[in-house]
Amino acid sequence: MRVWVGIDDTDSRDGMCTTYLAKVLMEKIEKEGFSILGLPRLIRLNPNIPFKTRGNGAVSFLVESESLPELVEITNEVVLEHAELDDEDTDPGAVFIDANNDEILNTLYRFSMRVIRDVVSMDEALFLIGKYLIPHLKYKRGRGLIGALAAVGAECRDTTIELLAYRRKENFGRMREFNPDSFFLADIVTYPETFDTVDWGNDSVVSVPNSPDPVLFGIRGESVSAIMKAYELLETEEIDMYQIFVTNQATDMHLYSEDEVAGLLENRSYILGGKVVEEPSEIEGGHVFFTVSTRFGEIKCAAFEPTKQFRNVVRKLKKGDMVVVFGSYKDETINLEKMKIESLAKIYQELNPICPECGKRMESEGRKKGFRCKRCKTKAKEKIRVEIKRELETGYYEVPPCARRHLSKPLIRMENQTDCHVLR
Ligand code: ATP
Secondary structure, three states: OEEEEEEEOOOEOOEOOHHHHHHHHHHHHHHOOOEEEEEEEEEEOOOOOOOOOOOOEEEEEEEEOOOHHHHHHHHHHHHHHHOOOOOOOOOOEEEEEEOOOHHHHHHHHHHHHHHHHOOOOHHHHHHHHHHOOOOEEEOOOOOHHHHHHHHHHOOOOOOEEEEEEEEOHHHOOOOOOEOHHHHHHHHHHHOOOEEOOEEOOOOEEOOOOOOOOOEEEEEEEOOHHHHHHHHHHOOEOOEEEEEEEEEOOOOOOOEEEHHHOOOOOOOEEEEEEEEEEEEEEEEOOOEEEEEEEEOOEEEEEEEOHHHOOHHHHHOOOOOOOEEEEEEEEEOOEEEEEEEEEEEOOOEEEEEOOEOOOOOOEOEEOOOOOOEEOOOOOOEEOOOEEEEEOOOOOOEEEEOOHHHOOOOOOOHHHOOOOOOEEOOO
16 A cells, blocks of 8 residues: 655754654664655745744655554654654644545645645644544644645645755764865756755855754755765765655745735735835845835835845835735735846936037026036026936846745746846
8 A cells, every 4th residue: 555654843943853754764664664655755835834943844755555553653653752742842743645545635735735825724634634534643732734734735846856964863963064165066066957055145055054953964956866966076074864855945836926816914925016116225234125016005025134135136126117026925024035127117317408519518507597508608498307227137036045945946947047137
């Protein structure tokens, strides 16, 4: 029998990671004589969920197993041994779903689309579990059941791959040891087949986390071969093990397009078109805000300080520019992940007229008295309107890799590259 295993919410801010626990679980399942089919899946869910630990990811994988009770028991053992159950915000959940049951999988597909983009309740997850009698494990509040069901149900048209390398246990919590140059070299050799390994503009390695979890680094890309090529070039502390996941990272799967919704809701993410009606202003800390008139009214947009050089583009926007903004809606503000400038408003400046004889600018004769060229004595009544050259081009702009959200699609992955201003 083929069974999908879904699992989520096993870590805390002090340690662990659901991908690591899933790796340990898969190894144990194989040791017990069952087979894991294909690659496991790391499904990123709504990035704005307040109770997430870090990246709001859940894992699912397919097992060929002759004994469901044994599979459930192995999972229970691994969760009890490795999950951060003492942390008050860790509420693990695991589900076991017959891979041949299309009715359940179709229902879970619709559920997963909402978990990736919307906010769902525990009741909805428990309703599905009750309706389809889904075998499951629920620890404490069991909130992880939401992510576990979504990880099984997700069907991703676009996918990327991530290799996650894990640290040896004795190194957990210690400073990570790695040679940054080797990550830059791996990027030179394999980009754009791998991406977001380093951030050249901000001189940082973005594929090595700072959190106390077991992950040493994660290499993201389009193919297993490219990722393995990058992996071979990396110089780091000793790796305990690694796992390649198929993911929905870097696909923009979290974004609702404006045609799909009747209005904006907090903690969801959107693609919205509109006209700039209030020009950018900056507050202390380097956060830049502007306002766009959209089909849902005037919406504030923000490029926060961590978005670094992306703010230089935002600062140049003027009233009348037509833009499409991409980002999460939080505190009535779109937190920008990307922006397309569709057209630039024409900006004019009023200047003194030019003398038709000598080509120099005329001087004012006094208020309402017109203008005169001192040398040629030519005269003119009014100022002239001159169009100012905009220091900005139309097209797509993005935040740099150091500010990228897991689900945000980097411009280098866009099909049409002609108007993309890629930040590498
Ligand atoms: P982990 O590595 O443990 O997965 P994480 O950053 O992914 O860490 P979790 O600890 O899993 O975060 O916490 C997120 C919790 O939110 C999970 O219990 C998950 O089931 C739940 N959740 C995820 N997406 C949604 C959603 N759209 N609506 C409601 N709950 C959600």
